[in-house]
Amino acid sequence: MVTKLNSAELEAGGRWDLKPKAYQEMKSSLHRNLLSRIDLEKLNYLDDNHARYQIQSVIQDLVSHSNTPLSAVERERLSREVLDEVFGLGPLEPLLQDPTISDILVNTYSNVYVERGGVLEATNVVFKDNVHLMHIIDKIVSAVGRRVDESAPMVDARLPDGSRVNVIIPPLAVDGPILSIRRFGTTPLEIEDLLANHTLTPQMKVLLEGAVKARLNVVISGGTGSGKTTLLNVISRFISENERIVTVEDSAELQLKQKHVVRLECRPPNVEGRGAIHQRELVINCLRMRPDRIIVGEVRGEEALDMLQAMNTGHDGSLTTVHANSPRDAISRMETMALMANLNLPEKAVRQQIASAVDIIIQVSRLSDGSRRLTHLTEITGMDMDVVSMQEIFVFEKRGIGINGRVLGRFYSTGVMPRFVDKIRASGFSIPSNLFDMSVEV
Secondary structure (H helix, E strand, O other): EEEOOOOOHOOOOOOOHHHHHHHHHHHHHHHHHEEEEEOOOHHHHOOOOHHHHHHHHHHHHHHHHHOOOOOOOHHHHHHHHHHHHOOOOHHHHHOOOOOOOOOOOEOOOEEEEEEEOEEEOOOOOOOOHHHHHHHHHHHHHHHHOOOOOOOEEEEEEOOOOEEEEEOOOOOOOOOOOOOEEEEEOOOOOOHHHHHOOOOHHHHHHHHHHHHHHHOOOOEEEEEOOOOOOHHHOOOOOEEEEEEEEEEEEOOOOOOOOOOOOOEOOOOOOOOOOOEEEOHHHHHHHOOOOOOOOOEEEEOOOOOHHHHHHHHOOOOOOEEEEOOOOHHHHHHHHHHHHHHHHOOOOOOOHHHHHHHHOOEEEEEEEEHHHOEEEEEEEEEEEEEOEEEEEEEEEEEEEEEEOOOOOOEEEEEEOOOOOOOOOOHHOOOOOOOHHHHHEEEOOO
């Protein structure tokens, strides 16, 4: 469902007499005049707040001498937007400062959507043209040492707050540059937030805390936007401060709070198509870095085999995520990705690696109302003939849709006592026996 935002009109400060094209032209002219008035070299020696104050005074002077009659509110808006062009990401700045927005989707320069509470909303935000949009894109990707052009028309990047950025430009994008930003809040979610949002139950929280502290290997499975990385961030809080954590990511997104964290990130190829460093090489290298825990942000290729071998060779307590629709699909995907390493391993050998390495698969899903739920907490119990066997511990059952569009359902335990409970208790963490007798309506 898509609705039209009214907030952009309020941000405009009421009625705006200039047509959008004329306003964009005026803003561009003001920006050019500003650049001719300031010394960019001297700005480098000023702190950010002082530089903003100096630039804002110049902007306000230029606006006051403009030939176009403007009200005080209109002048303030124009000054703020030009300041955003100089120090920020232009038209995207008001959206980035709105904590209720989880996704920003720019479909060419004149078509911008956001997601709030799981619902897409059209905005009145526009760029001057695709050249203006490309300028903003270049500011984003160059800040993390990446590039985007016709020879490399796709790129993953991140913002300073950790938000995930994906860019695809012509000739791959037919109508113009496409920019997608997955927001990460300035304050990362905690386990209490997930409990308040009914993403999981207190019983699930106790079991997950015990599993992480007992160094069980955990795989978080789910679709795009289901909350895999968020859940990985949350359960990583249960890792002791005394452990050395090494993270491997394609584009750094994790926000771990422990002090002893080493973050590794892949490197794209250079202009000549050389020098790329892939996740598999980083996973292999991190084994030589004396890690207590290895966290792979997302397994998506042949590095799955090296991750499984690490889990089986003394690096227990590892955490990772994988794209899949169910715990069974997650096993199939890991098997397929491990076979991509081209080591001519038989399928049964790969399945034995998975059954031996992975203790728990957590399935998270994004429901039709935008809410996220931990739908399956599944234990891997071993091999049954040629099949990896598993048993459900906790399940979320969808029961219908309420009058307000909210998904109705219940969390319940299957009554099965997982085999890894003894290992959790042996680590000194208490697991009550009645934990596996639960039913909670949502």
